[in-house]
Amino acid sequence: MVIKQSEQIMKEVGKVLMGKEEVIEKVLMAIYAGGHILLEDTPGVGKTTLALGFSRALGMEYKRIQFTPDTMPSDITGYTLPGTADSGTVYRPGAVHTNLFLGDEINRTSPKTQSALLEAMEEGSVTVDGVTYQLPKPFICIATQNPVGMSGTQPLPEAQLDRFMIRLSIGYPGTEDQIRILDEKRSQNIMEDVHAVVTRDMVLEVQNYLSAIRMTQDILRYMTILCEHTREDAGVELGVSPRGIIALSRMARARALLGERDYVIPEDVRAVFLDVCAHRVILKPQARMEGRTVAELLERIMKSTPVPGMPGKR
Numbered sequence: 001m002v003i004k005q006s007e008q009i010m011k012e013v014g015k016v017l018m019g020k021e022e023v024i025e026k027v028l029m030a031i032y033a034g035g036h037i038l039l040e041d042t043p044g045v046g047k048t049t050l051a052l053g054f055s056r057a058l059g060m061e062y063k064r065i066q067f068t069p070d071t072m073p074s075d076i077t078g079y080t081l082p083g084t085a086d087s088g089t090v091y092r093p094g095a096v097h098t099n100l101f102l103g104d105e106i107n108r109t110s111p112k113t114q115s116a117l118l119e120a121m122e123e124g125s126v127t128v129d130g131v132t133y134q135l136p137k138p139f140i141c142i143a144t145q146n147p148v149g150m151s152g153t154q155p156l157p158e159a160q161l162d163r164f165m166i167r168l169s170i171g172y173p174g175t176e177d178q179i180r181i182l183d184e185k186r187s188q189n190i191m192e193d194v195h196a197v198v199t200r201d202m203v204l205e206v207q208n209y210l211s212a213i214r215m216t217q218d219i220l221r222y223m224t225i226l227c228e229h230t231r232e233d234a235g236v237e238l239g240v241s242p243r244g245i246i247a248l249s250r251m252a253r254a255r256a257l258l259g260e261r262d263y264v265i266p267e268d269v270r271a272v273f274l275d276v277c278a279h280r281v282i283l284k285p286q287a288r289m290e291g292r293t294v295a296e297l298l299e300r301i302m303k304s305t306p307v308p309g310m311p312g313k314r
Contacts, residue, residue, distance in 0.1 A: 078126065230301065
């Protein structure tokens with residue numbers, strides 16, 4: 001049942017983001033894993049469209065904020081206002097009080113505003129004037145950022161990057177897909193064609209079921225060693241954290257689920273290793289000057305780390 005629904009979800013989102021099946025699948029995996037997604041790409045390739053398409057296909061409430069230099073933390077978390085003598089203060093919820101929150105161009109705002117998302121992403125709650133408010137479940141943050149170096153951008157702090165389960169790049173569509181996009185846009189509002197396949201309660205059920213996907217001690221050790229190697233390289237300033245290893249395990253389980261398996265195989269880990277870990281690794285300035293890249297480092301680590309045997313079925 002989950003596999004059939006997943007295929008339908010990806011088909012619905014594919015109506016508005018054409019030719020990007022792999023990206024759509026990985027975003028769905030991250031949502032099943034209960035993680036947050038960072039989309040880094042140039043403007044105009046469909047990052048916002050992707051988030052809105054998923055919100056409709058998953059039957060989730062959706063809110064969006066366009067981050068600008070004057071966006072305030074209270075726009076994210078909400079704020080309190082003086083009330084009557086009987087009611088005291090009144091809380092006005094912010095944009096994160098939703099199921100799927102889109103933070104558009106998150107690296108165009110101040111670090112203070114960026115940090116307003118930290119508690120929401122980690123704890124599923126926000127604290128305003130000393131009072132903690134729980135967010136709806138499920139809560140997924142999809143944030144987009146322009147490549148660092150573009151006008152008005154500034155890097156996200158490492159603590160915030162670490163809270164995104166994966167970082168993806170959509171990239172430009174192919175020639176035929178661009179022609180289809182032009183034809184569809186000319187004839188109709190294609191977002192109206194995206195229909196809800198599941199409900200948010202069903203998404204929660206899948207997220208809760210994920211822990212039942214088996215992972216052997218060999219696989220756990222394999223993931224841990226892969227991530228430890230990122231910390232040991234002489235050219236690395238910051239390696240993958242324990243939070244990153246947990247994210248890797250969740251994504252591997254989600255891939256196993258979409259592969260119609262109740263156990264994780266090494267290929268599940270390898271298929272998502274770069275997406276989970278690349279934004280968590282910071283190279284030293286000397287390594288960057290030498291032309292080294294994080295992707296090359298992670299590929300080398302995967303090649304040099306022995307792969308455990310396949311787990312047996314029950």
